[in-house]
Amino acid sequence: MTDRLSQVDFARHLRRNMTGAERALWRILPRLRPRFTRQYSIGPYSADFACRCARLIVEIDGGQHADSDGDAGRTADGAVGGWRVLRYWNSDVLTNTEGVVRDITERANPRLPPGEEFHSVSPRPPRKRKKKEEPPPTPPRSRGGEDLHSL
Numbered sequence: 001m002t003d004r005l006s007q008v009d010f011a012r013h014l015r016r017n018m019t020g021a022e023r024a025l026w027r028i029l030p031r032l033r034p035r036f037t038r039q040y041s042i043g044p045y046s047a048d049f050a051c052r053c054a055r056l057i058v059e060i061d062g063g064q065h066a067d068s069d070g071d072a073g074r075t076a077d078g079a080v081g082g083w084r085v086l087r088y089w090n091s092d093v094l095t096n097t098e099g100v101v102r103d104i105t106e107r108a109n110p111r112l113p114p115g116e117e118f119h120s121v122s123p124r125p126p127r128k129r130k131k132k133e134e135p136p137p138t139p140p141r142s143r144g145g146e147d148l149h150s151l
Contacts, residue, residue, distance in 0.1 A: 012039075021060045021090035022048055024097050031120050032105065034112065042083065050083075054111040057085045058104060060093055084111060 018026065018038075029036040029049060040050035042057065049058040086107060093100050105118040112118070 019060065019062065019090065021062075021093040025049065025058075025060060025093050025100065028097060028101050031123055032101075032118050033121055034116070034118065042081065051108060053113070053116075054108045055083045056104075056108045056111055057083050059085060059087045060090060061087055062090045084108075 022038075026038060026049075034051055034053035036049045036051050036058070038049055040047045040052075040057075042050065047057040048060050050056065051058075084107075086104060088100050088103075109117045
């Protein structure tokens, strides 16, 4: 139980501290159906994004992943569990976000149940913030005992 709890805490930390590329992609992914999840725990790993319906993992990698043997192991482990792992470089996501999303949906559609495909829904309207109540206007000050209203 402790391992699971620490894994949940770690995923929560990653969700709160997304990279710029992850943030850019997350501005679009929530509008897709079937849904994507951020920092989804799969075995001992946390996937940047996952679509459970398509069993698809999307990883956004920075330069530190260029020659990473660990990434190859994660990809292989995901494939064993029936997941497909798609990897994109931070620079690709930041310079061509729409193109990356298009590539994700094109490669993921065949993995969906028959008759389903990814589609976009309207974004949620922005949340209405409560306006702070403004204090009532203050009456004009009087000069030397004179009432300004009587002038």
